[in-house]
Amino acid sequence: MCDVCGCGDPKLVPVDVHARLLEHNDHGAAHNREHFRRHGLVAINVMGSPGAGKTALLEATARRLGGFRQLTALAGDLATERDAERLRVAGIPSSAITTGQACHLDADMVHRALHHVEWPQADYLFIENVGNLVCPAIYDLGQEANVVALSVTEGEDKPLKYPVMFRHADLVVLTKTDLLPVLDFDWVALKEALVRVMPAPRLIAVSARSGEGMGAWAEWLEARRPSPSQKVQVAS
């Protein structure tokens, strides 16, 4: 079993190893969060399955918000820098975090990667996590909010089958809605699943391709921004 992903088998993995790992991570995440808040930066941890459309969502976000907000991103993947490259082409200064065999980002990886992007000037830092609907959920990175991208082709039952991820989500962005006409998608089943799993269910449906729903997503992001008074307060 996988101790670090939250399922330590006490026969094989000493409990203190697991506790030490998460404690170390929480310490790093608190440090990142302090940095972000001091600079009035909104950090968003974007999670989801491989191919859920995380990068496409951020590309479309650049088209929507890039004209009046400063965006920056870190893109996590086991191998290749493809996502960071795509985001740079879309106009988001980005750095890749190549994890090797690691199935999720942690606070240290994020901290080290911050040296490669001009984050203090940015309004938003998008941290695109490794595509994985399990392990990233329990690693705090110092983000302001957790967003889970779920594509319409993945199935309405995913919140019930991967409850840890959806329990930690502040928002679910349902992606690829342009494919709905060719699918038998059950909205009621998805909403019932989210209500059962999320502490405060919130769903925005978007198509990065057509731009549908991107306004609601941009509004949600803007509502996460600190008011000017809060910024001064934190910085003083």
Place this chain on the structure above:
Amino acid sequence: MCDVCGCGDPKLVPVDVHARLLEHNDHGAAHNREHFRRHGLVAINVMGSPGAGKTALLEATARRLGGFRQLTALAGDLATERDAERLRVAGIPSSAITTGQACHLDADMVHRALHHVEWPQADYLFIENVGNLVCPAIYDLGQEANVVALSVTEGEDKPLKYPVMFRHADLVVLTKTDLLPVLDFDWVALKEALVRVMPAPRLIAVSARSGEGMGAWAEWLEARRPSPSQKVQVAS
């Protein structure tokens, strides 16, 4: 970092913990494999992202092969028994492995679950792993072959971005091909990615919905079966 998924940070996780886990698992997998071979059973480890269409592939396999082969299955998920229920409805005697927070199956979980299905009489045992394109790859379950289900909506670059999974794959089944007419799918990019990552690249494209490609998949499965002489040899 995640020691058990193959990315141990030696600062935090003692190397011997990781080694002990994998060694314990390999021992269990060898034991499972011996069982399967003695009974002339072909065990297939079916992996892929959440929503890649693993269960739908097995439902379609039941329609194709269920009339003349005895199929059985174990279905791994963090929560719910939905996949096992779907497979039973499709005519495959199945048992659920509910992993809680664990991001992959291991050999012990499979061994324990075998007590709940009549596997010795079966021709095939499908082990549907937890939906995850990272962690399940390094855990041997005692299977005859690893199959990775990749849906056409996930993107042609997945083999490059999740190389560990595809390096361990004996076959990639490209699923949901009925959606190809509404996608900009790049076959050349997918094939080039597979050639770069898989030791012996093999791809079968299927639609569980239309049945397209299911014949090639059934042939591939049948070619995994031991010849009668091999069965006798192993059993004697």
